[in-house]
Amino acid sequence: MxxxxxxxxxxxxxxxxxxxxxxxxxxxxxxxxAGSGASCALPRPVLSSGHPAPGDRLTVQVDLDRECVDTNHPGPPSPPKAWRAVRVSLVQGATVTVLATVDSDAQGQVSAEVTIPVGAAPGRAAIRVDFAEDAALTID
The missing domain is CATH 1.20.5 (Single alpha-helices involved in coiled-coils or other helix-helix interfaces)
Incomplete structure (x- = not known):
């Protein structure tokens, strides 16, 4: 048994x-x-400062048309395209404040000069650009 x-x-x-x-x-x-597109990382914005104070101007730049370099794409590269009405926002916790809405240039480059709101709370925050990763910053 x-x-x-x-x-x-x-x-x-x-x-x-x-x-x-x-x-x-x-x-x-x-x-x-899942396909090769799922493995591509989003582009990351570049900020002119990682420690702005409320009222400071900040330049945000990102290349939205960069090629995915971690996979093998057959055929010729796709032509660059212009992106319309791309939002640049400040994110603090659950609060999202749109700072600018801009178009890219013909090569997909987005550049915006934004002002950190006077009422922004000191501490951790992020700049969010549509179609890109968030860029971390600290409000001084």
Whole structure:
């Protein structure tokens, strides 16, 4: 009787191992089928200062049309395009304040000079540009 219990536990344990292995295989296939576009990082804005004070002017620049360099894209590079009505915002906690809305140049370069609001609270914040990563900064 004890031998049957050990065999039953062994079969259950083996079934769990197979289930985990199958799940891991499915996750790997799902990640690979997400496509190369899913692996590209968003562009990161460059700020003229990482420690502005309320009322300070800040230059924000980002290349929205940069090519993804971490994957192999077949064929010729796509032509640059202009981006319209790109928002540049200050993010502090749950508060998002639009500082500017600008168009890119013909090569996808966005450049905006913005003013940190006088009422901005000191501490951690971010500059958010549409279609790009947030750029961290500290309000002094």
């Amino acid at each position: 004890a031998a049957r219990a050990v065999v039953a536990i062994g079969v259950v344990g083996l079934s769990r191992v197979r289930a985990v292995a199958s799940l891991a295989g499915l996750l790997l296939v799902a990640a690979c089928s």
